[in-house]
Each structure stands twice: as C-alpha cells, then as structure tokens.
Amino acid sequence: MKGAKSVFRSDHIRWRVHAESPLARAKNGDARADVQGVASFYTMYWKKPMGKTHLAICTNISCMLCGAYQLYNYIKQTYHIGNGDVTPDGLLSLEEAECLGSCGTAPAMQVNNYEYVENLTLDKLKAFLKERGL
Numbered sequence: 001m002k003g004a005k006s007v008f009r010s011d012h013i014r015w016r017v018h019a020e021s022p023l024a025r026a027k028n029g030d031a032r033a034d035v036q037g038v039a040s041f042y043t044m045y046w047k048k049p050m051g052k053t054h055l056a057i058c059t060n061i062s063c064m065l066c067g068a069y070q071l072y073n074y075i076k077q078t079y080h081i082g083n084g085d086v087t088p089d090g091l092l093s094l095e096e097a098e099c100l101g102s103c104g105t106a107p108a109m110q111v112n113n114y115e116y117v118e119n120l121t122l123d124k125l126k127a128f129l130k131e132r133g134l
C-alpha cells in the first residue's frame with residue numbers, strides 16, 4: 001500500500017496520527033478499507049494513545065512455557081489494567097503480544113515498540129518497573 005508508513009506512525013514513544021491522514025478520517029466514519037486493514041493487522045500501529053511506557057509481554061508458546069503469564073498477570077493485578085488498557089495517569093499500558101521473535105530468550109517483553117527485555121523473571125520485571133518509576 002503506497003505511503004502506508006507515512007500515514008501511520010507510532011513513534012518510539014507515543015501514538016500519533018496526522019490530522020489529514022486517512023486514519024484520522026476513519027474516526028469520522030470515512031475510513032478506507034485498505035488503510036484500516038494495514039492498521040489492524042500490525043499491532044505496532046496503535047489505534048489509540050497508549051501509556052508513556054507500553055509493555056508488550058509475549059504469551060506465545062515458548063514464553064508461556066517459561067512463565068510469561070505470571071509476568072503478564074502481575075502487571076494486570078498490580079496496576080489494575082487489562083490487555084490494551086492504559087493506567088489512569090497515562091504512564092503505563094499493557095499488551096498481551098504474540099511471538100516477538102525472541103523465543104530462545106523467553107519470556108520476552110517489548111517496551112515502546114523498540115526495546116526488548118529478554119529472559120524475563122518476576123524479579124527482573126519488578127526491577128524494571130522500579131527503575132522506570134512505575
């Protein structure tokens with residue numbers, strides 16, 4: 001699809017959409033099916049503002065077998081958010097992700113679409129959150 005990368009941008013920190021973009025028009029009910037198709041297929045194109053720190057925890061098979069749900073559920077219970085939710089202060093959002101391509105170092109977590117934390121443990125996750133002031 002021509003120009004898709006310039007239409008949808010999720011910069012490495014926040015979601016944004018240009019006012020004139022087809023996605024912005026989609027909010028007014030004038031969506032192009034091809035644009036919506038791209039945006040809905042790729043999870044890295046957020047459809048709403050996400051948290052300043054966005055955590056995507058892989059729960060696919062390798063990560064699941066290595067304890068990913070313990071990590072995912074820890075975030076859910078500690079911050080009272082579910083999949084795709086943002087904390088009321090906007091500082092943290094959570095996503096249950098499919099394979100992040102890091103199965104050999106499972107469980108894996110992606111931060112803000114660009115940083116990976118691998119061989120994640122509950123202690124490592126807690127330290128990460130503390131380090132980020134969360």
Ligand code: FES
Pocket residue numbers: 058059060061062063064098099100101102103104106107108
């Ligand atoms: S299964 Fe989690 S990174 Fe592949």
